[in-house]
Amino acid sequence: MTTLSIDVKWATNMAFKANINGHELMLDLDETVGGQNLGPRPKPLLLVALGGCTAMDVISILRKMRIKPEYFNVKVDGEVTEEHPKHFTKIKLIYEFRGKDLPLDKLQKAVDLSQNNYCGVSETLRKSVELTSEIIILDQTE
Numbered sequence: 001m002t003t004l005s006i007d008v009k010w011a012t013n014m015a016f017k018a019n020i021n022g023h024e025l026m027l028d029l030d031e032t033v034g035g036q037n038l039g040p041r042p043k044p045l046l047l048v049a050l051g052g053c054t055a056m057d058v059i060s061i062l063r064k065m066r067i068k069p070e071y072f073n074v075k076v077d078g079e080v081t082e083e084h085p086k087h088f089t090k091i092k093l094i095y096e097f098r099g100k101d102l103p104l105d106k107l108q109k110a111v112d113l114s115q116n117n118y119c120g121v122s123e124t125l126r127k128s129v130e131l132t133s134e135i136i137i138l139d140q141t142e
Contacts, residue, residue: 027045054119061110061113067101068099077094078092091130095107098138100140111133
């Protein structure tokens with residue numbers, strides 16, 4: 001078993017610095033709740049982790065299938081409760097593709113492999129949050 005470890009060090013006021021793989025990331029709250037807006041809030045970073053994890057999987061899988069989209073984006077929408085502790089109840093991943101020769105069945109296979117076999121962030125979140133996905137093939141004129 002491998003252990004991942006990061007430090008989240010208090011910088012000032014409500015700002016914290018995280019060091020991730022040698023990259024520094026500042027976290028903060030916005031001014032309305034006592035921060036200085038020096039960086040993103042932690043909760044959206046969970047969506048970034050999920051989107052990044054599955055996006056990297058999908059591109060890697062599609063390359064092995066010799067499918068090369070001209071454009072690829074993963075939009076991640078998370079529903080958050082109003083009451084504390086505010087947490088995600090549902091997360092939807094929307095995979096957007098544009099390009100020529102993009103067979104939907106192969107796109108779906110790449111997404112399914114990511115979600116069910118490779119993306120550890122999906123696997124972790126699936127235990128507490130409803131995860132759904134959708135594939136959209138965008139028009140070439142968009």
